[in-house]
Amino acid sequence: MKKLFTIVCLIVSGYLEAQVVPFDSSAWTFDGNGVIPEYYEGESALYLKASGAELSAADFLNGVIEFDMYLKDLWTFSGFYFRVADANNFEELYFRPHRRGKPDAYQYCPRINGKASWQLYHDQHRGVYTGNPEFYPQENHHGYNGKIDLPLDRWMHVKVVVSGNQAELFIDNEEEPSFFIHELKGPKVKGAVGIYTGWGGVHFANFSVISNDNQQLSKTSKVEFAPLEDRIMSWQVSGVIEEIKLVPTVMDPEVTNGLKWTKLASEESGVTNLSRVAAVQGKKNTVIAKIEINAEQDIIKALTLGYSDRLAVYCNGQKIYAGTNGYRTRDFRYLGTIGLFDEVYLPLKKGKNVIYCAVSESFGGWGIMGQIDREGIKIKGE
Template sequence: MKLILLAFGLLVSHFAIAQTIVPFDTSHWTFTGKIEPDTFKGKTGIKLSEGALYLNDSTFVNGIIEFDMTLTKSRYFPGVGFRLQNPENFEFVYLRPHQLGNPDAIQYIPIFNLQDSWQLYYGDGYSTAITYPLDEWVHIKLLVRETQAEVYVDDMSKPGLVIHRLKRTPKPGRIRLDNGAPVVTRFANFQYAKTDNPPFQGTFKPEAAPQKGTIRSWQVSNTFDEKLLDSNYSIPQDLARQLTWQTVRTENSGVINLSQISKLREGHNTIFTKLVIVSDKPQVKKLQFGFSDRVKVYVNGTLVYGGQDVFTSRDYRFLGTIGYFDEVYLDLKKGQNEVWMAVSETFGGWGIQGKLVDQNGLTITP
């Protein structure tokens, strides 16, 4: 009897969350791009390409978002944004129908200053392999609560993607349906509900602790043009004098998403990150690091390393995702040393991470 009552209670709780049905009209949405009414396989909605729809309600924080959509095999990235502060800052979940069944068939990324970040956030909690029918209606349901979310795609019995930790600070914002490609995506039956207790079904994992030796904070400069470093093997002094600095804490992974700090734009595609390392004697230490997209490493003003991880720069399958894949051996003098890393970005994620596993005899400050 207790089990029956419990099941009934869960059922009542689930259906007690009232959904607001929203028609696709200008009184409820702000439109950009190419949009027109459409009826497809028994459902009436809209066709959207090269644009987005912005729900006029700007108060969504936690709750449920549901809609139907159609997808084709084309290479494009339609999806749903939420907690949108403005068109350049929001949480984003998108589908990659050309990657059906692959580990990145669906992805979550935070958008800061209009910059993608999939090269920084990938794998468990950010992307996964799913399948769903093409050229048919597919039901999408998104559950959001504070820093956690679940995404259901076609199969409502279990989440297709469990997002363990949303990266943006939870704030009220708008909902956005997005399709920036010149390929038609249909949307129908949009509804949403605001609730602090959406009926999650997935298993959420706590954030992993930092690895040994992870550098937890850096000094970060303002932006400048990467070209200023082209013809020098040392840091140009006229550039160094123009830099301003702030101390920035990393995520537990060691990553700093530099787009949180500065906006990528023409002539402003590079940032310096800096560490001050005090050594008790002359010695060599290994610095392991990851970056996106390009890096130059300077020790005490002299260039000692350069690397490139731009998307497809190594072969057509190379994604340019960040990780502790590179290392440099720091020739440290006794006393104070400065390690500067110039990080330049094209697209896909602007970030840096580093760790010094052996810190014996060192004092490290950002």
């Protein structure tokens, strides 16, 4: 018991020497039925299948997390998490061995109000910012997902270094980080760390964590990004409603009357993560994102939009657009990742115009982004 107590104390105190936490330590708590401690391929390991293991006493904010994974050619989403504020809010990173060598073999996925937001945070192409599906160099990525030739049938070392709102991910003991996460999006709190798998099983070994409030990152990895030009800077976001209450052709005043509105700023990329102010509650899976536009004269303006998963747009009460951008809604390979791929034309009248965007969520991220030329118009609150 004295040894186990010492291990937990080292984790909590931030002692700057890596200490492997044995999986038979009482410091771990386990979730799920697929949890098997065993000696595997030369290591004292933990096998997880659709299960997880957590060090609740880690109290981790900044520092280093390291462990080994033994991947097989299976459909699985397996990784780790940290900075746990509660069961619905934490930082998460995982690997897709069935996608090894592809642009989405690795994924950063903050969980906010219960929503895993991988459809909002990705590096698949410039389309997020330009509307054009053009792939671009790795060095210009935000670090949210990317290509890794994940090794199979052997131990792979994983190391993440966290400092402030950024992190570096090292794979297989490489000297340079495989990915630099430009901006962490989850809670900035001290909390638990853990490992988990979904679907196919994975072995873990040699897990260690070091808390270090003065943790430093590699100076060469930092990349700066310009904000999206003409992005909508913020939206007024309603409370959650049932999607079925939206009528086919107009915005029924009975839907909007009595709604409470919260101002939510967009990120530099233009993405506005609606989960920050709303949580899906059963059939209540829809919010209305609102902007008010003052036009100098009657004019038609193009509004470029990205969204996840479904969208209906109303201009002065009249429905002018509806679309679907969810996972596998267009073909079996379609991810539903957000990007500026849709455009609607707003018939603005001189003076005040109210634009409602009803956004409904099913899976993978709840968001909206918008871009509009400001010549001849002004958006309230900017």
